[in-house]
Amino acid sequence: MKQGVVADDLTRGFWEAANEERLVVQNCPHCSRLQHPPAPTCGECGGDALEWKEVSGKGTIYNYCVVHDCPIRTLQEDQPFNVAVIMLDDDPGVQMYSHLPGVPADEVPVHANVEVIFEATANGQKVPEWRVVD
Numbered sequence: 001m002k003q004g005v006v007a008d009d010l011t012r013g014f015w016e017a018a019n020e021e022r023l024v025v026q027n028c029p030h031c032s033r034l035q036h037p038p039a040p041t042c043g044e045c046g047g048d049a050l051e052w053k054e055v056s057g058k059g060t061i062y063n064y065c066v067v068h069d070c071p072i073r074t075l076q077e078d079q080p081f082n083v084a085v086i087m088l089d090d091d092p093g094v095q096m097y098s099h100l101p102g103v104p105a106d107e108v109p110v111h112a113n114v115e116v117i118f119e120a121t122a123n124g125q126k127v128p129e130w131r132v133v134d
């Protein structure tokens with residue numbers, strides 16, 4: 001069981017949607033741009049009218065690395081583990097990270113299609129992860 005996540009004002013919408021098994025990212029209505037991770041303003045135009053937009057939950061593995069020496073102690077028992085970079089189909093410029101549950105470390109199929117799943121953590125908060133689809 002992974003450690004729980006504590007939401008703050010900036011990320012609350014993301015985590016609330018995750019608990020409903022929906023994947024959302026910030027959308028800037030001014031320049032129609034998606035961004036993640038959440039920020040107070042749009043990284044492109046500086047607009048602060050950001051809203052949450054549900055995305056398809058489909059993506060592609062862009063790249064990955066294998067962590068052998070994680071500085072976060074509670075994660076060390078799971079070492080080595082993958083950290084894959086997922087490009088969202090909705091906008092390849094939006095990337096998320098996943099340890100790809102069930103995929104052996106160092107056997108990540110780069111460029112494979114993935115879809116979002118939601119894993120429960122210790123405090124009940126669900127966290128988006130990604131699994132390879134055939």
Ligand SMILES: [Zn+2]
Pocket residue numbers: 028029030031032033042043044045046047
């Ligand atoms: Zn913008």
